[in-house]
Amino acid sequence: MPSHSSFTSAFTRRGLIVAGAAAAVAAPWRVWAQARCQLGGRTLAVGAPNGLAIGWQSYPRTLALAPGEVVLTLDDGPLPGQTDRVLDALRLYGAPATFFLIGRNAAANPHLVRRMAAERHTVAHHTMTHPWTLRQRSFEAGVRDIEDGIRAVQAAQGVTGSAVATPFFRYPGFADTERLNDWLAAKGMVTFGSDLWGSDWTPMSPERQLSLLMGRLKRAGRGIILLHDVVGQTASMFPAFLQALCAGGYRVVGLTPGPSAPQTIEAGAGWRSHTERIIAGRG
Numbered sequence: 001m002p003s004h005s006s007f008t009s010a011f012t013r014r015g016l017i018v019a020g021a022a023a024a025v026a027a028p029w030r031v032w033a034q035a036r037c038q039l040g041g042r043t044l045a046v047g048a049p050n051g052l053a054i055g056w057q058s059y060p061r062t063l064a065l066a067p068g069e070v071v072l073t074l075d076d077g078p079l080p081g082q083t084d085r086v087l088d089a090l091r092l093y094g095a096p097a098t099f100f101l102i103g104r105n106a107a108a109n110p111h112l113v114r115r116m117a118a119e120r121h122t123v124a125h126h127t128m129t130h131p132w133t134l135r136q137r138s139f140e141a142g143v144r145d146i147e148d149g150i151r152a153v154q155a156a157q158g159v160t161g162s163a164v165a166t167p168f169f170r171y172p173g174f175a176d177t178e179r180l181n182d183w184l185a186a187k188g189m190v191t192f193g194s195d196l197w198g199s200d201w202t203p204m205s206p207e208r209q210l211s212l213l214m215g216r217l218k219r220a221g222r223g224i225i226l227l228h229d230v231v232g233q234t235a236s237m238f239p240a241f242l243q244a245l246c247a248g249g250y251r252v253v254g255l256t257p258g259p260s261a262p263q264t265i266e267a268g269a270g271w272r273s274h275t276e277r278i279i280a281g282r283g
């Protein structure tokens with residue numbers, strides 16, 4: 001498994017190579033200016049004293065983001081070789097992300113979990129084993145998988161104590177159940193769906209992935225974006241994606257746990273959940 005430091009030096013080497021190659025064709029200040037484009041916007045405190053589930057694709061409300069504001073969420077990591085590349089790009093552009101981690105991946109790669117926290121990303125939860133889906137498990141088995149996942153992620157991160165430091169959760173495949181929703185609400189957990197995504201479980205080139213995602217974002221104008229840092233095409237696309245966000249004037253909003261519910265936008269009368277279609281399409 002590559003160490004953190006070997007990836008850092010690889011990153012530095014790549015940076016030097018890029019800068020050197022670019023200097024031959026363009027003034028060095030252009031490269032420097034590009035690297036300095038910073039995407040970080042405000043940090044939004046999100047709490048759920050009475051439970052909260054957000055994201056248009058599964059729930060009839062979402063975060064009240066301003067036009068041009070996006071929240072970057074990345075699922076299923078961490079995975080060496082892919083997550084590192086996403087973190088490198090986020091660092092270059094000063095963009096915060098929220099990672100929904102699978103517990104067993106966190107346990108296998110604690111250095112990446114600690115790097116996320118050290119670089120001020122939000123470390124959130126996505127079960128221990130990523131069951132497909134929790135709707136096919138008993139309530140008790142679902143609770144166990146969610147709790148095991150939280151424990152594994154917190155242990156990898158070095159969080160001590162049994163309290164949930166970041167009470168943000170996303171169901172695998174968005175496949176929620178009423179009983180688990182009630183249980184999460186009673187624990188003060190925020191359940192995240194998403195507003196749009198890049199369909200990055202479908203194999204395609206990074207270029208195609210970028211154009212699909214930016215087209216969807218242009219139509220939505222803002223929103224909680226779901227991608228998978230474990231997917232190679234997404235990790236490969238990430239620097240160009242962040243550059244496209246810069247060029248489009250978007251700002252990336254960070255999330256942090258807060259004591260009260262955030263402002264939300266409620267769906268209109270025609271809203272419908274896409275969860276059933278999502279599970280059928282990806283199962």
Ligand SMILES: [Zn+2]
Nearest residue numbers: 075076172173
């Ligand atoms: Zn997932």
